[in-house]
Amino acid sequence: MNFERFYENLNKFGKIGDQKEKGISRLAFSKEYYESIEMLDEYSRSKGFETKQDKVGNLFITYNPMNADKFLLIGSHMDTVKSGGLYDGAMGVIAALEVIESLKDNNITGDSGVIAVAFNAEEGSEMGGTFGSRTICNRNNLEDPELKNKISNYNLEVKDLEDCIINFNKIVGFLELHIEQGGVLENNKMDIGVVDGIVGITRYNITIKGEANHAGTTPMNLRNDPIRSLPEVINKLFGIASKYTHPFVMTIGDIRVKPGMYNIIPSEVEILIEVRDMLQDNIDEFFDKIKKFLENEIKDFDLVCNVEKPSVLLDKEYMEIVSKSCESLGYNYQVMSSGAGHDAKEISHLVPSSLIFVPSINGISHSPKEYTTPEHLKKGINVLYQSAISIIGGK
Numbered sequence: 001m002n003f004e005r006f007y008e009n010l011n012k013f014g015k016i017g018d019q020k021e022k023g024i025s026r027l028a029f030s031k032e033y034y035e036s037i038e039m040l041d042e043y044s045r046s047k048g049f050e051t052k053q054d055k056v057g058n059l060f061i062t063y064n065p066m067n068a069d070k071f072l073l074i075g076s077h078m079d080t081v082k083s084g085g086l087y088d089g090a091m092g093v094i095a096a097l098e099v100i101e102s103l104k105d106n107n108i109t110g111d112s113g114v115i116a117v118a119f120n121a122e123e124g125s126e127m128g129g130t131f132g133s134r135t136i137c138n139r140n141n142l143e144d145p146e147l148k149n150k151i152s153n154y155n156l157e158v159k160d161l162e163d164c165i166i167n168f169n170k171i172v173g174f175l176e177l178h179i180e181q182g183g184v185l186e187n188n189k190m191d192i193g194v195v196d197g198i199v200g201i202t203r204y205n206i207t208i209k210g211e212a213n214h215a216g217t218t219p220m221n222l223r224n225d226p227i228r229s230l231p232e233v234i235n236k237l238f239g240i241a242s243k244y245t246h247p248f249v250m251t252i253g254d255i256r257v258k259p260g261m262y263n264i265i266p267s268e269v270e271i272l273i274e275v276r277d278m279l280q281d282n283i284d285e286f287f288d289k290i291k292k293f294l295e296n297e298i299k300d301f302d303l304v305c306n307v308e309k310p311s312v313l314l315d316k317e318y319m320e321i322v323s324k325s326c327e328s329l330g331y332n333y334q335v336m337s338s339g340a341g342h343d344a345k346e347i348s349h350l351v352p353s354s355l356i357f358v359p360s361i362n363g364i365s366h367s368p369k370e371y372t373t374p375e376h377l378k379k380g381i382n383v384l385y386q387s388a389i390s391i392i393g394g395k
């Protein structure tokens with residue numbers, strides 16, 4: 001491992017789109033995104049690796065000295081959110097690049113080749129998150145007319161997405177190194193998080209109904225004002241949520257009052273709720289309890305489910321390999337779930353996949369303040385490298 005080279009590359013490729021105090025913006029499909037991919041491509045070819053860019057902007061960098069017909073895939077995403085940081089995504093891509101450079105430097109060969117991958121559009125875009133990895137896994141609904149519409153904005157057709165689909169019979173597994181984006185590892189003074197699963201996400205809207213009327217002429221006792229029930233509903237949501245343990249989380253993302261004028265008693269209040277947990281039963285039970293409460297106390301309401309993405313359990317054998325790598329290197333690690341979706345979630349549906357976390361200082365991400373110490377980055381890459389060698393049977 002050459003940590004100096006990793007750090008130099010992270011700063012070179014990961015800072016494309018840097019707007020200084022406004023952070024790094026390298027949005028999916030943007031000029032900055034493609035600039036970073038082109039530079040990475042050029043750098044990798046100059047180092048003697050074979051590279052390939054697909055039609056949705058994913059980049060594959062191949063190390064295959066033995067001409068193996070199977071590959072271990074390692075990587076993460078190169079796109080960022082608007083005003084993001086240096087580490088979310090890019091760190092995992094550059095770490096994967098460092099792994100294949102080190103394998104090459106040390107003449108390590110195994111039963112499979114290794115492909116470092118930089119995915120496009122992992123962060124939420126109009127196509128939804130993890131678009132690049134979803135596309136190579138053939139996990140888009142290619143019949144969806146809305147998808148057709150959306151990809152046409154990027155000069156893409158369904159045929160182009162089909163061309164990106166990878167034959168996963170040739171892929172032995174996937175490893176992703178990523179920042180934790182939470183404060184658990186730092187809080188527990190851990191070096192590494194070995195992720196056992198990615199939480200499911202369910203989103204509901206509650207609409208409390210009332211009756212719009214004139215705010216000046218309608219006496220207080222003759223109003224049907226849905227705002228009045230709001231504190232009770234919010235208290236109930238937090239009260240029930242507090243009965244569950246981490247990683248269960250409940251967020252009220254927005255409260256929309258309609259029509260939303262000074263001089264009109266609102267006709268309805270809409271509450272946007274997201275719940276995440278590893279156990280779908282908990283999520284379902286939470287919303288059942290909310291529904292019962294609304295039926296008893298609020299009466300005139302709508303409760304509508306908008307999103308239900310199931311949780312995913314990651315491969316036990318790969319977790320074991322990563323844990324053993326931590327042990328052999330003498331690092332502290334803990335098994336934990338991920339509260340955020342990642343490229344590994346898509347790929348885990350097809351091949352054994354592992355997600356490895358390094359601590360985020362103060363749990364901050366999606367911000368210019370995002371930071372992981374060099375010491376933890378080094379440990380993360382060492383674990384990635386060791387795990388890759390174990391998986392390919394490297395010698």
Ligand SMILES: [Zn+2]
Binds near residue numbers: 088089122178
């Ligand atoms: Zn990310």
